[in-house]
Amino acid sequence: MGSDRRAPGPGRSEAGSHRSEALKERIYVTFTALVVTVASARDVEHQTVGGAASTLALTVLGTLLAVFVADLTASMVTRAALPTGVEIRRMLFVSFGSLGVIVAPMIILGFSAFGQLSLSSALRLTAIVLVATLVVITLIAIFRVRAALWVKLIVLASVALLGVAVLAVELSIH
Template sequence: MARSDRASEERADALKERVYATFTGLAIVLVQHSNVAHIDAARATVTLLVGIVAITAAGLVADVIAHLAVHEAFPDRAEAGRMVRVSGTALASAALPLVLLALAWAGVLELEPALRISSIVYLATLGVIGYAAVRRTRIAWWKQLLALGILVALGAIVVLLQQLAHGH
């Protein structure tokens, strides 16, 4: 595979990890927001951090398993480094929400607004990623708009399913 193809694949894989982590983070803060009267800021912060670290670790393990299955060997140092870099991008998805929850933990911000703003940040992140992906296509503007609408609808279905899974 050519270097530019590998770089493109790595960017695509990193973006995919970030989307997974963003959906995970969104689900976590939405569930916490619906139970805000029963949790404190420390628990909310730690829960989000652990959830994002878990989805990041799961992505890395999935990459290693897939590599083993396809190549019948463990990844070499370069490939393992690529896997860690790609998986690590998922952590970035939680940066601002974690700062907001840490501010709530420190008493600078109330927990409810911190969770609400975190939800908005996650939704905006998904929207920007979807918009950027659609804009890169070479299709007519109205098809781009339709594609973005479909992506938004699919994202809403994912959020709904995550909420149903948590009983809300």
């Protein structure tokens, strides 16, 4: 959690460093959202759509606030100075750019709120969408990596398996 404040390494541009930080936070937030969704699905008979949506939104927002505060504090400790306005804007972008991860889950829960899906189905679909999001984020990340295709496929398969493992836990509870 949090961003790497080291200077970009050889062959790593400043823009690439920022993309890397944003990508890392999106993966972290997506896994967090997936776990919260699975926990809500586990206790679906005691859940409401509003409760599930607010738990998801508050958990993600709290996580992003924690990331921002950690980045801000780490920057101050590392440099013994307050970050510049540009650095704070970058930290805000990296931290809160990950809010997009919960757009689809909130839309799905909205369908449930309007009676188009049961809450149980909405949470299950949300979990599937979040696993798919992890796979897409990983695909984007490995697209630019200079590595053998088999290495890229192992990374992609590992992320997909981790997401599916979280879903398996949810299915084993029901």
